[in-house]
Amino acid sequence: MTYQEYLYKTYAAWLGKIIGIRLGAPVEGWSAEEIKRTYGKIHGYIVDYDVFASDDDSNGPLFFVRALEKCCSKDITAQEMGDNVLNWLCDGHGFFWWGGEGIATEHTAYSNLKKGICAPSSGSCEVNGKDLAEQIGGQIFSDCWGYVAPNDPKLACNLASKMSSVTHDGDGIEGGKFVAVAIALAYELKDIRKIIDTALTYLDPTSSYVKLCQDVITKIDEHPNDSDYVLQWIQENHGYDKYPGVCHILPNTAIMIWAMLYGHNDFDTTMNMLCEAGWDTDCTLGNVGSIMGAMVGLEGIDEKWTRPINDVLLSSSCMGSENIDTVSSSVRVFTELGWRLQGKDVPEKYLRDRSRVDFLLPRSTGGMRINKHRYFEANAVNCDETLKIVVNNAYPDTVGKVYLTTYYKPEDVYDARYEPSFSPIVYPGEKIHYTVSNPEHLPATFCIYMKDDQGNMYRGERQEISEKTTLSLSLPTGDYVVCECGVEAYVSERVMRTYFVIHEFYKDNTAAYGIDFSNLSMEDWGYDFGGVRRSAVRGCVTHHGSAYTDQSGLHLDGMISFGDMFSQVQEISLEYDKAYEDSVSIVFDMCGYMDYKAICVHEDVIEFVTKRNGVSKSEKRVFENTNMPKITLKIDRLRDRIMVYLGEVEFSFDSCGLSASKGAVGLICEDPKDCVILGCKLGCSNFQ
Structure with a gap:
């Protein structure tokens, strides 16, 4: 597998994770009956979030994996992973649910680490009790260990076991291992039943986790054409009322197995069925989206799922500038670490560069948005590693904007349930650049601009462009927040069915x-x-x-x-x-x-x-x-x-x-x- 193949597969898996979170978030905690009564059949997103703020299910994989940045070794210890948790989390807010010590598993484990209780004791049954240690969190953050171990289920199992032990124990660890191993296998295997069966062989065969999965598989084999019957059986025999704690891992695992097997290797069918099944939907759909995404690849994921995301990924770590990112940039955190674990050098073309926005990955937009309106009708399309701005229809003397949000204010995001906190990704005193071309000779002039938090606009010189040209703007020093950097296109004549191209955005890190x-x-x-x-x-x-x-x-x-x-x-x-x-x-x-x-x-x-x-x-x-x-x-x-x-x-x-x-x-x-x-x-x- 080449690095590009690895990157594309991981990108599909990470997108699957983000899709699952976004699909499941509106009905998190709902029962299947409540979802059916309210929405009926699910065929896609049920809430238009536009800019979706941070979620614990994406926070965990993206920042827990960074333990490997300081110790990129297969022999990394659970305590080194625990130190990494303390490094990236704010104390008592953001990132995940802070429901109280003895109630919320992750909150309890974090407090243990702060007190000097080292991992794996920090997440153990001995310290926290079995009920708390076997909640769902051991599983929902574990995708990253599959991402960094493609086709290496043994490594994925080992890394996931260590990280899950920081916060969980028992079946909580088994669930973390299952998700990571299934993802690692999905880079090569193309049949979900084979992935599930093989992944279970890496788990403790005496665990309740394995027994549950095998019982669900047996019931499905007995009723291959009656998913409703098996779902009802799960609800009656493995519902929340049968297990202790706020959100136990086993009920949710049961419906994950159910949806994947009745989904018959199809991404849409699997995700919609799992959403309809209810319970901890953003968590279950996030994990299953990862597994299915790795298996089917980007070509198996309809654009109806990826387009609303617009490549934007917001987080709530303690580092504000790292909380504004894109799916296409953040996926390189996983692949660069995974490649280094194999002792290989990442091709320079694909190295993650936080001072630059590129469009190397299919469907990536870099989070760019278009200020379109009835007199400037346009869309952004990823094409040949560039962002093509398709102008369907524009009237004379109109202005269209393509821009990057460099700081998100509360009104810019849908909600703040996991307390995102941001620092800008561009600062006063820096020099910003957009590389643009106009191959269709659109009758327009272009200029680069910046907008601050008070609505003030700073513009560069307007230029006529045909060939690839870099527009630059030195931002004034001062006391303001940079909120938006973009390109304005001033159209002088009526145009239709044409386009111009954004090649990249970058900045010089010279803030003052x-x-x-x-x-x-x-x-x-x-x-x-x-x-x-x-x-x-x-x-x-x-x-x-x-x-x-x-x-x-x-x-x-x-x-x-x-x-x-x-x-x-x-x-x-x-x-x-x-x-x-x-x-x-x-x-x-x-x-x-x-x-x-x-x-x-x-x-x-x-x-x-x-x-x-x-x-x-x-x-x-x-x-x-x-x-x-x-x-x-x-x-x-x-x-x-x-x-x-x-x-x-x-x-x-x-x-x-x-x-x-x-x-x-x-x-x-x-x-x-x-x-x-x-x-x-x-x-x-x-x-x-």
């Missing part, structure tokens, strides 16, 4: 901007999964504690982060309330909560802290407290030195490991007394 926290608004994100209303500081992610802004600045008791995870910060200046006398930490090169560098200013000590995999090392400088309200860091990556300026006082730290590191920026004030941050200025260099 300031944040006046007194002018930075709070965003109302509405209700989360538990019905709690949430607000957040625009462009920032609160990892833990509280953060809010008012006319005096940012009030912080905890930790927030902001900025691009793939930039190299060169200078940071921070102004804070000089009446505040406790410690303030400026975090930089942040790649998660367990991985960052920081300068901490205490009452009479300045400390340089390096945190790697949760282990901190520090170097201190003692000084006479001058109670200065401003701190400036100058980060010299060539000389591997940090200069710290506190008023007229200057300190330096050498051999800091700066040359290749990169990451976002954050602030920490860990004291019950309120800290007020007035403003922050940053300057970055081009890393990629």
Whole structure:
């Protein structure tokens, strides 16, 4: 299997996962009878989400697999995977359901890890009890281990077993193994019955999980043409009332097997049947969508499923810029790690580059949208690794826009049940580029533009284009949020049945901007999964504690982060309330909560802290407290030195490991007394 074949197969599987989540989300927790009474037969999406916000079922695979980024080895340990969980999650909100310790399995396991209970004890029956350990979460996040182990079910089983043990035990682990192994097998096998039968051989034959699956298979074999009878049998013998906990793994596994076998290798039939069966629909459909997607490939998935997604994938990790992504970009996280596990180099053409949007994968749009209207009727079509903007009909003196959303506000997404928090993916001071061509000689001029959070537009020069041309715009430095970057097409004559082409979008990571926290608004994100209303500081992610802004600045008791995870910060200046006398930490090169560098200013000590995999090392400088309200860091990556300026006082730290590191920026004030941050200025260099 070539890398391109592997990438395309994994892309189909990952799309299947996203499709399943989107299809199942509206009826999550419904019974089959309720779905039948309300919707009747399901033939596709039942809610038009437009921009679908984050979901735990996609959060898990995308970020749990990143344990391999730090330890890309088949011998990675469960504890290393547990450290990765602590790295990517906010504490107590977002990512998955925080239903309370002893109630929500993942919440309980996260708390165990925080307390120092290492994996696999963190998810064990001994620590958490059998009922909690065998809920569905051991299975629903496990797709990624199949993605990184194509045609290698043994490896998929091994990796899934370790990760599932971080949060689950018993049948919770068996379910994680089953999903991963089935996906690994589906890269080669083309018959779902063979995939299921073979996957079960990798599980503990004495487990309740295997026994349940075999019982369902036997019942289906006895009634090959009566799916309704078997579904009723499952409901009566393996319903939620037969198992403990909030959402047990076994009832949902039973209907997964039922739908896959009665679906007869057809993606549409399988997914629609499973949605009609109810229970934990986004979870079951996500897993089955992965398995079926890997098996049938992109050609077996109708465009009615992929078109509404528009290639957009939003998440709710603790790293805001990584929460805005696309399906076609994020799938390369899996394939690059899977290829590296095989000891192979990824072809340069397909390397994931977060400063660039391409259209290399079929049906990918890079999340681009068209501001179309009755006088500019257009659609975007992926064609030959480009995005063709098909202009069906446009009137003279009209303007059409093709754009990328670079920051999502609450009104831009359908809901916020899993508390997405975003930092922009483009910043003031950067230079943005669109490569465009006009092979049909459309009578139009084109210009690149940027729109900020206040609705202000910044435009480049309008140009006539025929051949492939790069339009560029240097964004002004300043205190604003970049929300949209796009291309405007000014049509001068009536045109029909024509097109122009977007080849790529890219940016230089040279941000230079300031944040006046007194002018930075709070965003109302509405209700989360538990019905709690949430607000957040625009462009920032609160990892833990509280953060809010008012006319005096940012009030912080905890930790927030902001900025691009793939930039190299060169200078940071921070102004804070000089009446505040406790410690303030400026975090930089942040790649998660367990991985960052920081300068901490205490009452009479300045400390340089390096945190790697949760282990901190520090170097201190003692000084006479001058109670200065401003701190400036100058980060010299060539000389591997940090200069710290506190008023007229200057300190330096050498051999800091700066040359290749990169990451976002954050602030920490860990004291019950309120800290007020007035403003922050940053300057970055081009890393990629």
